Amino acid sequence: MDKSRRINTVRGMSQAAGASVIALALVLLALGIFYAYNTVFLKAQPADMYELELSEYQFRVVNAPAVVTTVGKPLILKLTNVGTVKHEFMLVKNVEMSRQMIQMAIEEALQIAKEKNITDEAEIIELAQEIHDEQMHEMLEKIFEGVAEGELKASLTPGSEQVLQVTFLKPGIYTYVCVQLEGTYPEAHLEKGMFGFIIVTEG
Numbered sequence: 001m002d003k004s005r006r007i008n009t010v011r012g013m014s015q016a017a018g019a020s021v022i023a024l025a026l027v028l029l030a031l032g033i034f035y036a037y038n039t040v041f042l043k044a045q046p047a048d049m050y051e052l053e054l055s056e057y058q059f060r061v062v063n064a065p066a067v068v069t070t071v072g073k074p075l076i077l078k079l080t081n082v083g084t085v086k087h088e089f090m091l092v093k094n095v096e097m098s099r100q101m102i103q104m105a106i107e108e109a110l111q112i113a114k115e116k117n118i119t120d121e122a123e124i125i126e127l128a129q130e131i132h133d134e135q136m137h138e139m140l141e142k143i144f145e146g147v148a149e150g151e152l153k154a155s156l157t158p159g160s161e162q163v164l165q166v167t168f169l170k171p172g173i174y175t176y177v178c179v180q181l182e183g184t185y186p187e188a189h190l191e192k193g194m195f196g197f198i199i200v201t202e203g
């Protein structure tokens with residue numbers, strides 16, 4: 001083998017080695033992408049989806065006996081108002097506390113109505129609902145800080161539909177209520193049984 005031929009052979013060998021290194025790098029890259037995909041996407045579980053129908057005066061879970069989910073998993077709630085009055089979905093600490101909150105709002109509304117000579121019941125209901133909304137807006141954030149993330153509340157006019165997404169960070173039994181007053185004033189819909197529970201298990 002003369003010198004130049006030997007150089008060519010060596011060059012050929014190093015080229016082959018280079019190609020192998022590139023092939024190996026590509027395989028490793030592919031494995032890396034596959035692993036990252038598995039970790040990020042496949043471990044993030046698909047969302048749980050439940051359909052809830054709201055009517056006078058109840059929540060009905062359409063596609064399951066109960067709403068059950070796990071910690072860290074996105075929960076999608078498809079809400080439909082199949083009733084004839086406005087309804088709402090609101091996560092709360094518990095039914096009793098919610099009952100007290102709406103009663104306090106009614107009392108405040110009655111006080112304002114008295115001062116302003118408002119006697120129309122529909123107006124008083126609207127006022128109470130507004131006061132309650134304002135109070136709960138701040139309260140919900142405090143109650144569910146570090147406990148649940150996402151949309152905690154929805155209002156639905158008759159025939160409307162809304163999709164909420166919420167993720168619970170702690171296991172437990174969570175309560176949702178409807179505190180609308182139309183049709184049940186001076187009580188809220190929850191007094192007639194318009195509330196339900198979400199069971200959140202450890203992931």
Ligand SMILES: [Cu+2]
Nearest residue numbers: 087178180189
């Ligand atoms: Cu309702």
